Amino acid sequence: MIKDRLETIFRQSFEIGKFTEDLSVDNVPGWDSMAHVGLILALQKEFAVSIPPADAIELTSVKNIIQYLANRGISSG
Amino acid sequence: MNWESFKKLKGDEGWLVIRRAAKAIQDVLRQKIATFEHKADVAFVSSYTTDPLADYVQVFAAQNDLAVNQYIAPYGQFNQELLNPQSELYRVSPQITFLLIEAESDAIDEQASRLQGLVDAFLKNSTGILVINTFPACPSWPLQVLPDQRRILIEKLNAGIIERYQSHPRIQILDLDALVAYAGCQNAMSPQMMSMARIPFSEAFLGLLARRIISHIIATRGLARKCLVLDCDNTLWGGIIGEDGLDGIQIGRDSPGREYLEFQKTILELYEQGVILAINSKNNHDDVMQVLNEHPQMLLREKHFASILVNWDPKPQNMQKIADQINIGLDTMVFIDDNPAERQMMRQSLPQVETLEMPADPSLFARTLRETSFFARAYLTEEDKNRGQIYAAQRKRDQFQQSCTTLEDFLKSLEMVVSIHPAGKDDIKRVAQLTQRTNQFNLTTRRYTEADIAAMAQNSAWRIYVLGLKDKFGDNGTVGLALVEIQPKKWRVDTFLMSCRVIGRQVEDAMVDRICRDATKAGCISVSAEYIPTAKNNLVAGFWDKMGFEKENADAKQVRYSRQLKNYQSPQFLYLKIV
Numbered sequence: 001m002i003k004d005r006l007e008t009i010f011r012q013s014f015e016i017g018k019f020t021e022d023l024s025v026d027n028v029p030g031w032d033s034m035a036h037v038g039l040i041l042a043l044q045k046e047f048a049v050s051i052p053p054a055d056a057i058e059l060t061s062v063k064n065i066i067q068y069l070a071n072r073g074i075s076s077g
Numbered sequence: 078m079n080w081e082s083f084k085k086l087k088g089d090e091g092w093l094v095i096r097r098a099a100k101a102i103q104d105v106l107r108q109k110i111a112t113f114e115h116k117a118d119v120a121f122v123s124s125y126t127t128d129p130l131a132d133y134v135q136v137f138a139a140q141n142d143l144a145v146n147q148y149i150a151p152y153g154q155f156n157q158e159l160l161n162p163q164s165e166l167y168r169v170s171p172q173i174t175f176l177l178i179e180a181e182s183d184a185i186d187e188q189a190s191r192l193q194g195l196v197d198a199f200l201k202n203s204t205g206i207l208v209i210n211t212f213p214a215c216p217s218w219p220l221q222v223l224p225d226q227r228r229i230l231i232e233k234l235n236a237g238i239i240e241r242y243q244s245h246p247r248i249q250i251l252d253l254d255a256l257v258a259y260a261g262c263q264n265a266m267s268p269q270m271m272s273m274a275r276i277p278f279s280e281a282f283l284g285l286l287a288r289r290i291i292s293h294i295i296a297t298r299g300l301a302r303k304c305l306v307l308d309c310d311n312t313l314w315g316g317i318i319g320e321d322g323l324d325g326i327q328i329g330r331d332s333p334g335r336e337y338l339e340f341q342k343t344i345l346e347l348y349e350q351g352v353i354l355a356i357n358s359k360n361n362h363d364d365v366m367q368v369l370n371e372h373p374q375m376l377l378r379e380k381h382f383a384s385i386l387v388n389w390d391p392k393p394q395n396m397q398k399i400a401d402q403i404n405i406g407l408d409t410m411v412f413i414d415d416n417p418a419e420r421q422m423m424r425q426s427l428p429q430v431e432t433l434e435m436p437a438d439p440s441l442f443a444r445t446l447r448e449t450s451f452f453a454r455a456y457l458t459e460e461d462k463n464r465g466q467i468y469a470a471q472r473k474r475d476q477f478q479q480s481c482t483t484l485e486d487f488l489k490s491l492e493m494v495v496s497i498h499p500a501g502k503d504d505i506k507r508v509a510q511l512t513q514r515t516n517q518f519n520l521t522t523r524r525y526t527e528a529d530i531a532a533m534a535q536n537s538a539w540r541i542y543v544l545g546l547k548d549k550f551g552d553n554g555t556v557g558l559a560l561v562e563i564q565p566k567k568w569r570v571d572t573f574l575m576s577c578r579v580i581g582r583q584v585e586d587a588m589v590d591r592i593c594r595d596a597t598k599a600g601c602i603s604v605s606a607e608y609i610p611t612a613k614n615n616l617v618a619g620f621w622d623k624m625g626f627e628k629e630n631a632d633a634k635q636v637r638y639s640r641q642l643k644n645y646q647s648p649q650f651l652y653l654k655i656v
Contacts, residue, residue, distance in 0.1 A: 013096075013097060014097075030097075035093060035096065037129075038092045041091060041093070042091045
């Protein structure tokens with residue numbers, strides 16, 4: 001599942017409680033502009049996709065990330 | 078998250094993981110919850126974003142028991158930080174400043190003179206060390222047939238930088254061009270990172286660059302390890318000498334065996350840089366000696382080793398014996414063994430020893446050793462180049478001592494000649510090195526950089542005494558040092574130390590006598606001195622008392638002494654000739 005793999009990344013990177021689609025730059029402590037770059041790098045590695053800078057700016061919540069990865073053809077299975 | 082989780086990080090976990098660990102370490106340091114053995118104040122001044130790099134540095138430093146206090150200049154502010162004498166950089170005054178910049182212009186003369194302007198400003202406004210980088214000469218058109226003019230120019234620029242600055246005492250060169258070449262331009266440089274975060278490098282390369290930065294810190298702070306201790310079977314050669322015999326083990330130019338020859342070559346290069354070698358092996362002693370002395374393909378020979386312990390005792394026990402024999406601390410030793418169980422045992426019993434994690438494939442041994450920072454040095458002194466011979470002579474000296482019936486006999490027949498002189502220009506590197514490396518016979522353990530010592534040598538308020546020792550087994554080199562602050566009626570011994578090689582030879586008495594005599598001649602009334610206890614210098618706790626100095630206070634953290642010079646008379650030296 002995309003979501004499980006995402007949760008692993010988020011747990012390694014941030015202090016979070018319950019992992020939900022509502023997590024975003026607004027409510028995850030430490031998810032600042034620098035961390036965002038790190039997150040994009042981690043996503044690229046984990047899902048083997050290249051994320052252009054223009055797309056990266058939009059990926060500001062777990063919901064957006066899941067949607068984006070699905071659109072990029074990452075299977076949710 | 079447990080803040081100590083950084084210990085398990087390999088560096089390839091991704092920057093976010095590294096960043097989190099770095100933040101945890103910073104919090105712990107800020108709140109003084111834990112401390113590290115060593116400290117360094119560094120600054121990053123750069124044309125690009127260095128925060129991620131600083132995170133890697135923090136984590137790798139902590140893994141080396143080193144707390145790094147970092148000042149990161151605002152993004153892109155390198156010109157202002159270096160050129161303005163009132164800048165935050167100069168106010169913070171770090172020990173090491175990393176000036177990491179990109180080439181702004183293809184005109185190499187212009188680039189070189191810009192760099193020179195920055196360097197000159199730094200040297201004027203700071204007393205610290207400056208690390209500058211060369212520029213990656215990456216192919217701009219890898220598949221183009223035309224000559225790559227840009228690359229040729231950058232290579233010229235780099236050659237000029239290296240030539241101009243390589244032997245400056247306060248400048249170190251981070252050869253970024255070489256490091257990028259090592260990783261490969263495609264792997265090291267990342268247009269995506271540049272676009273997202275204003276960092277020219279890939280995540281993977283940040284880790285390698287951070288390790289190189291750790292090397293500069295280790296070299297500058299005198300934290301390089303001194304001694305490499307090696308296992309034998311399947312480490313120095315393939316096979317087991319006790320079973321396969323002299324003809325059966327694998328070492329030489331043919332395969333299998335070539336990988337061990339390459340590894341020995343690497344070890345020999347370290348030896349030539351002044352790293353002390355020792356053997357710690359479970360074997361029959363005579364079998365190993367036969368390989369060292371008789372195997373035609375061996376590069377490493379008996380003469381290269383300062384200590385050879387081959388027996389069936391547990392290796393941590395042998396390690397302690399080697400440390401005692403050579404007279405160095407366990408925390409200055411690196412241990413290499415192909416056997417994971419032996420490594421595990423060493424780590425558990427003696428965590429101070431750095432036990433290298435070795436790959437299973439011996440053809441990767443040489444590379445693994447070459448990619449460590451533990452022996453990082455900014456320069457080599459004459460002592461470094463001759464250290465191997467000096468320790469081999471020491472081994473003979475020890476054997477000779479065992480054949481003498483009394484200590485007096487031994488000292489008398491050594492025919493020691495001591496020379497004490499004010500430090501000249503050629504001594505400055507060695508003096509700085511002695512202050513940084515000497516732990517046991519060191520009364521105050523004040524660490525000085527080469528720049529500090531150079532400044533003292535220029536200053537008439539300081540006198541730097543160096544002591545050389547020769548005996549019938551050879552020249553021991555510069556083995557003693559005193560830094561004395563000259564005050565009108567009273568001299569103050571700021572630093573007094575002796576290399577552990579000459580402990581128990583009574584040469585220290587000659588140094589104290591020289592200081593007292595010179596002070597008397599200069600019209601002094603007294604000489605003052607201190608003893609500052611550390612975890613390692615208990616050996617000299619009563620030194621000043623023994624030298625006729627009187628305790629002046631009862632502060633256990635800094636014991637002050639003084640000696641009146643009225644009617645000063647030199648002691649008699651029965652075993653030393655002083656020139």
